[in-house]
Amino acid sequence: xxxxxxxxxxxxxxxxxxxxxxxxxxxxxxxxxxxxxxxxxxxxxxxxxxxxxxxxxxxxxxxxxxxxxxxxxxxxxxxxxxxxxxxxxxxxxxxxxxxxxxxxxxxxxxxxxxxxxxxxxxxxxxxxxxxxxxxxxxxxxxxxxxxxxxxxxxxxxxxxxxxxxxxxxxxxxxxxxxxxxxxxxxxxxxxxxxxxxxxxxxxxxxxxxxxxxxxxxxxxxxxxxxxxxxxxxxxxxxxxxxxxxxxxxxxxxxxxxxxxxxxxxxxxxxxxxxxxxxxxxxxxxxxxxxxxxxxxxxxxxxxxxxxxxxxxxxxxxxxxxxxxxxxxxxxxxxxxxxxxxxxxxxxxxxxxxxxxxxxxxxxxxxxxxxxxxxxxxxxxxxxxxxxxxxxxxxxxxxxxxxxxxxx
Numbered sequence: 001x002x003x004x005x006x007x008x009x010x011x012x013x014x015x016x017x018x019x020x021x022x023x024x025x026x027x028x029x030x031x032x033x034x035x036x037x038x039x040x041x042x043x044x045x046x047x048x049x050x051x052x053x054x055x056x057x058x059x060x061x062x063x064x065x066x067x068x069x070x071x072x073x074x075x076x077x078x079x080x081x082x083x084x085x086x087x088x089x090x091x092x093x094x095x096x097x098x099x100x101x102x103x104x105x106x107x108x109x110x111x112x113x114x115x116x117x118x119x120x121x122x123x124x125x126x127x128x129x130x131x132x133x134x135x136x137x138x139x140x141x142x143x144x145x146x147x148x149x150x151x152x153x154x155x156x157x158x159x160x161x162x163x164x165x166x167x168x169x170x171x172x173x174x175x176x177x178x179x180x181x182x183x184x185x186x187x188x189x190x191x192x193x194x195x196x197x198x199x200x201x202x203x204x205x206x207x208x209x210x211x212x213x214x215x216x217x218x219x220x221x222x223x224x225x226x227x228x229x230x231x232x233x234x235x236x237x238x239x240x241x242x243x244x245x246x247x248x249x250x251x252x253x254x255x256x257x258x259x260x261x262x263x264x265x266x267x268x269x270x271x272x273x274x275x276x277x278x279x280x281x282x283x284x285x286x287x288x289x290x291x292x293x294x295x296x297x298x299x300x301x302x303x304x305x306x307x308x309x310x311x312x313x314x315x316x317x318x319x320x321x322x323x324x325x326x327x328x329x330x331x332x333x334x335x336x337x338x339x340x341x342x343x344x345x346x347x348x349x350x351x352x353x354x355x356x357x358x359x360x361x362x363x364x365x366x367x368x369x370x371x372x373x374x375x376x377x378x379x380x381x382x383x384x385x386x387x388x389x390x391x392x393x394x395x396x397x398x399x400x401x402x403x404x405x406x407x
Contacts, residue, residue, distance in 0.1 A: 001046055001109060003038040003353045003361065003381075004397070010141040011037055017137050023129035023186040026179050029389050036394035038355055039138040040363060040379050041146065047398045050107060050367055051374040053115065056284040057105050058369040061120060062096070063280050065262050068271065069094065071278070077270035079309070079340065080261055084237050087248040088259070093211055094248075100158045100255035100371060103263070104378065106387075107365040109351040116348040117288040118364070122263035123256060124230050127366060127378030127393070128152060129186040134395035146397035151368050151376030155255075156190045158370045159226060162253045163196065167225030170199040170206065170215055174231055184230055191228075199224065203231045204239050208246025227254040233261050234310055266292070266309050266343050290346035295339040304344040306335045317386055350385045362387065365396065 006014050015035045018024035027035045042050070068075050072089055080088070104125035106118045128151065135148035163169060171188050173180040181200075188198040199205075205217045206227070213224045229236075229247070236244045236258075248258050262268065269292040272282040298304045307317050323331065335342045352360035364387040368375040377396035380387050 001043070001353065001363075001365075002041050003355045004041050004142060004144075005356055006037050006039065006138065006141055007143075008037075014137060014141045018134065022133035022137055023182045024134075024393070025182045032390045032392070034390075034392050036381050036392035038361075038381070039135075039142065039146075039395045039397050040353075040365070040381070041397045041399060043399050044401055050115070050365070053107075053284065053288065054105050054367040054369055054374050055372065057117065057120070057288070058103060058372055060280070060282050060285055061103065061122070061263050062101065062372065064268075064271070064275050064282070065259055066096065067275060067278065067280050068262050069259060074271055074274045075262065077274075078262065078265050078267045080265065081234060081237065084233065084258070084261060087237075087245050088261075091249050093251050094257065094259060095251075096257075096259075098162065098251065098253055099257045100155070100162060100253065101257075101260075102155060102255055102368070102370050102375075103260075104366045104368045107367055108348065109353075109363065109365075111349040111351045113351075115288060116290060117285075118290075118345075119266065120263050120268075121366070123258075123260040124232050125366070125368070125378075126183055126230075128155070128183045130393045131366070131368065131376050131378035131396075132186070134393065135397055138395040138397065145400060147400060148395070148397055149374070149376035151378070152187065152190050154368070154370050154373070154375035155187065156194060159191065159196075159228070159253070159255060160194055163226040166195050166197070168197045168199060168215075168220075168223070169226040169228060170201050170213065170224045171228045172201055172203050172206065172231055173229075174235070175200070175202045180230055184228070187228060196226075203229070203236045204243060206246070207243055208250055211246075211249055211251045213246070213250055213252040224252065227252055229254065229256060232310075233258045233264070264310070266307055266311065266345075270294070290348050292346075293344045295335060295342050295344055298344040303347055305347050306331065306342045306344055309341055309343060315388060317388075321385065323386075353381070359383075363394075364391070 104121040108116045110116050132150050132152035171184040173184045199220045201217050207214045350362045352362050361381040362385045363381050366378040379394045379396045380391035381394050382391040
């Protein structure tokens with residue numbers, strides 16, 4: 001794996017192309033440019049290895065979900081919010097074959113020459129447009145022959161198999177967030193290109209009758225045939241009035257169904273022992289995810305970081321060298337006061353990639369699956385080992401040949 005620079009004289013053209021033609025409406029986060037000046041290039045062997053590991057992780061995750069859904073007594077260690085667990089307990093109609101299952105596993109190269117996985121984004125993974133359109137834009141300015149996997153095509157093809165042709169699909173998101181809208185605009189435009197009718201809506205624009213989803217949005221009222229949800233389930237469950245329960249027991253094709261909460265919580269490893277006692281192997285997960293423990297079990301131990309149980313985009317992770325003094329103190333105070341909202345994870349040492357003038361960048365290589373099959377990448381790089389909102393989006397390209405020895 002290596003970094004290949006975007007030619008300096010073509011970078012501004014490339015960045016503008018992403019903004020105006022590739023749905024990258026927000027190329028800045030405060031003072032941070034979020035469009036990397038590089039592409040990540042994988043050898044073919046590296047790509048095949050990550051694909052293999054990703055699909056193994058996904059097989060284990062989906063097997064775990066199905067088993068936990070049938071044996072809810074095993075889910076106590078997950079500490080799922082009571083109001084969400086209540087709805088799961090009352091589900092009667094969940095059939096995984098009716099829904100589209102999307103996940104993204106975040107890989108990191110480590111100093112021991114192996115891969116570590118920091119988490120699975122099981123509920124509402126992002127990076128749709130970046131993972132789909134940035135690679136081709138990069139290839140056009142780099143001028144070399146690489147391949148890539150178009151995530152958007154993989155996702156829309158899966159939806160097309162499960163939603164009737166020409167059907168109505170509602171894309172549910174936090175409508176006041178422009179970055180959420182750009183994700184949904186991208187996927188909505190692709191679905192329209194396949195002949196679907198697309199409705200852009202907030203989570204509370206749906207009602208459910210006889211287990212079917214009904215839009216109440218002005219001008220778009222009536223039954224819908226598919227739901228693409230980009231609002232986190234723990235946010236949806238805070239809606240008032242409480243019309244969100246229907247998301248759980250609907251027979252309308254959903255991506256993702258709220259069963260995703262089992263793996264979305266960072267406490268997912270706490271049920272692995274019980275799963276394996278019942279014949280559900282978690283061997284790939286155990287090999288790739290650093291040891292994960294309850295906060296109380298690492299008091300006085302060195303080499304662990306703290307992560308929020310429902311954290312997203314790298315927020316509030318206590319990597320000491322990635323935090324300023326005030327932030328680190330605030331995180332540690334919150335861990336002390338609210339230990340149930342955090343967990344402890346053994347710290348791995350990220351292997352940075354070298355750029356121009358020996359600059360070093362840490363990389364998070366997000367690897368998607370759709371219905372169990374590898375579906376492309378979304379990557380970010382940062383000079384900090386914590387990949388958060390300050391990180392830059394970067395396209396992932398694949399060499400046509402290679403033995404993987406240059407990782």
